[in-house]
Amino acid sequence: MAQLSYRDAVAAGIAQEMRRDQRVVLFGEDIAAAEGVFKTTVGLLEEFGPRRVRDTPISELAILGAAMGAAMTGLKPVAEIMFSDFLACCWDYVANQIAKTRYMSDGQVSIPLVIRTANGAGVRFGAQHSQSVENWAMAVPGLKVVAPSNAADAKGLLAAAIRDPDPVLFFEHKGLLAGKAEVPDGEHVEPLGQAKVLRRGNDVTLIALAAMVPCALKAADALVREGIAATVVDVRCLVPLDARTLLAEAARTGRVFTVEENPRLCGWGAEIASIIHEECFSALKQPVVRITTPHVPLPAADRLEDSVLPSPERVASEVRRALGK
């Protein structure tokens, strides 16, 4: 096993699939010669050449439109939208075209593509470059939604997303890019739709995604020193959702906390909390607690940004409060 950073793991996942399948092409703004503004595509132009790795104009509509057209006609495009906030600039393609065309065509058309995008806060980029918008995608039928929390998943889930016959939105968290982890050598593919239990404890269940996974793990560390044992589940994929694992882990402790980075309303936490309430109501000792960013745009200044994002301290204190400690 090699130690890889999350950003290198992204490049490694793409490279693995490009080697395997000539139909995979990569494009976006500054991803070729400049190797990505987040350095997530280093080495790819060099290895695969300008036919398969292409810089585009600043034309988010054209990027996703072209990705869709290429996917419909035999390619497997991996398109980058530089910041997930810019998905708003091409949301028509995401929500109305890419998500719906298979269905509207009665299955005639396949759209096997991946939209990669840098998501999330913590890097002081302000309200238009820091959002977590995976819930936007989850709300639209026809999209698969993946958000890895570590380098190994970044590679393995991205490989699976590229192989997947359906459109996948792949959220790479800006705050995690530098983090290193063991990534299996050789071909590495992690199936979509499987949550992962990262640690088990019998008192509470913390359900987290992307950058909130290390946050929840840190909270769990703090809590265990106080005698509170937390299970931590990494959701990994919002669609397909591994509801079975979430429900099982919810029922085991009866005290569930979702930890989301997105603003308060209509986040994935509301969906998962609703599912848990609906399907294991009687096993719950308390209502599911949603820990989220408050419903505000993200401020730029470091202190302000830190104050609104869920932190290990806030997670731990919500748990303590629920347990009356």
Place this chain on the structure above:
Amino acid sequence: MAQLSYRDAVAAGIAQEMRRDQRVVLFGEDIAAAEGVFKTTVGLLEEFGPRRVRDTPISELAILGAAMGAAMTGLKPVAEIMFSDFLACCWDYVANQIAKTRYMSDGQVSIPLVIRTANGAGVRFGAQHSQSVENWAMAVPGLKVVAPSNAADAKGLLAAAIRDPDPVLFFEHKGLLAGKAEVPDGEHVEPLGQAKVLRRGNDVTLIALAAMVPCALKAADALVREGIAATVVDVRCLVPLDARTLLAEAARTGRVFTVEENPRLCGWGAEIASIIHEECFSALKQPVVRITTPHVPLPAADRLEDSVLPSPERVASEVRRALGK
């Protein structure tokens, strides 16, 4: 009180505010000379002239961008996005610009505008012209979200939205446009942020919005004949949300059903259900049941479309099932 159709009530609400305030201007595609593709702006060009009532090119970005710029500099624009599905074409303006600019500017900038749009299904327009996307808007901090269920509210809430100093997304339901109701004579303004209890029953609480309100009322009619008394609450505004009324009505029966037209995941039902679970858990006799469209794009054929939308029958049968009847 006059009987007005919902579509005429929309025009009446706009006219009332345009008479009152010179700063109110109206624009969008085919809204002036053609008086709106849904005939919701009949008579306005004639009364207010082409300076205040303007047709635009098919340029959703420019429409909302211009609305925002005008709102920042002293006007109170009412912009129409013809179908709410097309909000996806200008989502950047909705979610990134209009919603966030007051906050980012530390309150220097005000954006008093209304985005009116035809929302919802039931008219066999297919997957790109039938969506209910009020949950998209609810998920974005900085937007007020209104969706009237009848003509009186269409006028009164629209008037309030136009007077409001914040950006308001105003969802006019296509399926309700022809419906008539009593609309108060003279100036009519309904405050935003107040849910309305339309009927009271002690067995169950149905929480609905827009076209799902008549659906829930019909279900309540059917249920009462079977001895089941339902409370029906019209949410009216998702933001600001009248959580107090919803919680009170939820606690009173302990059995709550949300009735939403949007697809399953991350709808407003998930948010409201979560709030109810969080804040009146012990008063609940059962988990909140969410009745939604399944998580699929909308099919075009009448029979197919009807089969996926929540119907009075489905609502009633969910209630019966919950009560073990």
Place this chain on the structure above:
Amino acid sequence: MSTTKNAAAQALAGDADIPAAQRLALYRMQYVIRVCEKRAHDLFLQNLVKGTTHLAHGQEAVAAGFAAAMNPDDYSFCTYRGHHHTLARGVGMLPVLGELMGRQCGLMKGKGGSMHLTSVEHGVMGSYAIVGAHLAIAAGAAWSAQYRGTQQVAAAFFGDGATNIGAFHESLNLAAVWKLPVVFVCENNRYMEYTPIREVTAVEHPAADRAAGYGLPRIVIDGNDADVVYRTAREVFAKARAGGGPSLVECLTYRHGGHSRADPAKYRPKEEVEAWMKRDPIVLYRARLLAAGVAEAQLAAIEAETMRTLDEATEQAKGSPPPALESALTDVWADGGASWRN
């Protein structure tokens, strides 16, 4: 039959660049579109077509001319006003009318509806109901063809109104920079829904006057003359296949009816309508064929045969059941289902 065909061939020999058989095919296709659109309108008035329809009667020459110049594996991308292009690529009247009527026999079994006609088997890669969106999708298909090294071209058909939307601009630029084998065809019928294009556009020719902004030549043609359209189509497709990159073609035309549904199109000046009705592409083309010596009987035979097929298709569609309700929950995903969780 075959003697008649030969006679016609001889009669048209003067216009050597378009073979007589091709001319007859162009006539037939325009006629098919015309009567099928009229039937769609009637069915709408009978409440057998629910929702909406956007008819293209008056614009037949554009569809017939472009489709005639395409290879079977070329790609068409249409709008909600897409029946004509769908028929022109060879899709039958039955699946088209069936789809409008929301029946099991419909092209997409009622799941898409009139605005989303799609027949991959015929190269009709979809009809898109959000103005302008499909221009970029067509560019992507062209990129795929270029990448795969095929000789395929993609054509995107759109209205004058679509030239003012952002996706138009982004698609043209990308296609030009990447020299993609895509042809952008603007059917300038002078109106958006109800508003004249000139009232909301900074230039007279909404497509052609923008071509230079993408390094492309300015092309404006008579969209009511199927021969002109066909010749232009041959040229721009040949250029695309030869690696010469995209083209933007503005076809001047007119819709005979309203924008959609039962719109009586009262917003159009009477004289304008009359002038354009005189330039009915089918009337003109029929006259040209007759002038060139094609026998009236041959055209009448084409017309009769078309009407027979149309009537049959109509009856069959009327008799076709509505789609099975379960189908509303299929084909969200490649596995055929709609499940988003375990």
Place this chain on the structure above:
Amino acid sequence: MSTTKNAAAQALAGDADIPAAQRLALYRMQYVIRVCEKRAHDLFLQNLVKGTTHLAHGQEAVAAGFAAAMNPDDYSFCTYRGHHHTLARGVGMLPVLGELMGRQCGLMKGKGGSMHLTSVEHGVMGSYAIVGAHLAIAAGAAWSAQYRGTQQVAAAFFGDGATNIGAFHESLNLAAVWKLPVVFVCENNRYMEYTPIREVTAVEHPAADRAAGYGLPRIVIDGNDADVVYRTAREVFAKARAGGGPSLVECLTYRHGGHSRADPAKYRPKEEVEAWMKRDPIVLYRARLLAAGVAEAQLAAIEAETMRTLDEATEQAKGSPPPALESALTDVWADGGASWRN
């Protein structure tokens, strides 16, 4: 002081169209921007500016020239690379640097950050971090001015890269059709983030070559010559105020540094960088003033005074506290709060 000013005024009298005092002001503003941007860079390297910054050193002449031609109540709409335009409208260095550093003294008290500088009081209606979005917003402000019957104009400043995004197209068309008093100013610095604009654009001049598509004249100017910029700005603003509608101005310029943060801009050919450094707008302008007889001492005095103000601003910003944490939960709504429920 005032004698020196008079001497300079005489020295420049030959160029009668730009008064000497205006020239000195143009020099001063360019210098202010230059040193403030350098300071921002130093503060970034010292980790006192978190997140990101996009500096405009090299592009000072555009900002100084346009702002000098604006009335106090005119509107500026900027991008993330907006410090120069913000300073040029008269915003102090302290609130700008303070905002970059996320301090209480910042223009928006740290809530917006470097990419969103806004000072309504100075007509700076915001800096927008999504490429191209503000062009339509500026058009809207211009519409408002037109509607209210004021003589205000709106100016939107943007990069070469923004010319390929849909909002550019839609904004230009709308502004042209409605004859709005808005000026679209493209700062063509040849690069987007790291990719040269020519590699992704179908025409040589990404803005000017598109002007005809909106019925506008083609304007390309030397963006490194503040006099040229100022003269052009006067003209296009006068046209806008007179009801003549929008203009699109392409200013050729170059950024001296990287795109953002600590980007060393290695993707740019050495010769290109050297050639442009020789055309440093401030060096050229200084030489011109000296050649016209302005005393070296007078320029040195301007420079010294500017540096003093800058140093003071820097120290004050460093000493300013971070914003109160509660402010993260204010100003979502007009009532000052963030509450979305009762």
